[in-house]
Amino acid sequence: MRILVSGFGTVGQGFAEVLALRNDLFKERYGKEVAIVCAMDSSSYAADPSGLSPKDLLERKKTTGKVGTDAYSDSLKVMDSVEYDLLVEVSPTDIVTGGAGLKNIRHALEAGKDVITVNKGPLALRFCELITLAKKNGCKFRFEGSVGGAMPIINLCRESLVGENISSMRGILNGTCNFILSKMDNGQSFEQALKEAQQMGYAETDPTNDIEGYDSACKVVILANSIFKRNVTFSDVKITGITSITSEAISLAASHNMVIRLIGEVSDDRLEVSPRLVPRGHPLSITGTLNAAQVVTDLAGPITVSGRGAGRVETASAILSDLISIMDDRKERGGRCQNP
């Protein structure tokens, strides 16, 4: 299996680490290795048809700030110059245009390549177009890590719960907001809690996407389209962030044995991100940076999953799960997979 990694930031590096850690698993399970044949960051790339060493890529990125020694201006040209089977698209999310991620995913699918992404922008803006393109070209297109990081929500619903009728889904889909609201539960002001989140690296310098609910809204769109088979986009989501949550509101909720959490909700008639009152002890009253989701099904009843919503290796674990699923599928279909 020859992999092209587009994006070598936190998640891209995490994926390289995980791949090095799990190479024995691939040898044992499929009798072959998985190799990164090309890795791109925002301005440079490295390519080798016989496979690049993940350790060398990580070391170079650490010491020089770049993944490769060759510069590029057009990622599509780099993609065309490399023989690969699967694109791992982990470049930064752009929820306005879809950014380079959208361009790269489209290009790979048009060329008949399988794609794994955790990039929310292309999925929130062009989900149906990309799914249609993947089907048309017989490609696998998976995106488990785009919602909830390591929390396996998409594949759980699409595979393990495939026989269920899912009526609704509610979840904490942004760890940064949950961290801030948890800190406010302990008496901090919104501003103090946000500052602490930034100091600990949970929130960006510009936290707008998190605290205004845009990041959660992207995930709501992905869940609505992939699980509820809706055809919606980012602009269809009713969004309220957490900036209006006061310490007084948190205290009053606590006096009624409740907490306030930013909840994303998807059902046949609802598409919403908003702060909600959650009873203490409810599965969605979790604290810290954790993500959680509750799926309501007709046969199994409510099912709740929780896990780390972000992080280098945690998100890479979701990519690994998608990769194994694609490789299993290829194995079943008679070994379309080629050795690098």
Add this chain to the structure above:
Amino acid sequence: MMVNAQLYVKDLPGRLVESLEPISLFNGNIVGVVHDREQIVNQRICIDVTFEINGAAELDQLKETWKKKDVLIAKIGSVYKTFTMEYMLVGKFKASLVESLIDNASNMVKLESVDVSFSSQNASPTRTAIISAELMSENDLRKFDAYLMDACRQSGIVYIRGL
């Protein structure tokens, strides 16, 4: 139908089970039982039982059976399923605004009960209220929800609802 009954049985061993057994006999489903040993009237203790039963005919037969078993029925009536939701309002508003919102809503939907509590600060920009509303149907709950959301938006008040 869901039924709640207040029964009085002699304070003797086995009488609790004896009074509940007929419910199962008529295919009823016991939802809750409170066996109150503090409430003794004429040497009889109180049992408050809530159960589901198919219809009025089965209920009549059940009452007849209780009578034969010397189980006194102090009170019996239908229980309606209600729908409860909590709402929080944050912003600069007076208590009278919340009162008028609830008054207006009660003209549109059947409110079984409403409980309102306010944060201590009066008419500050961050004044907060929690409304706990109990409604008679899911449809009424949707209407109440939509009305409150609209009214809050028009008044510039932040609206947060329960799960």
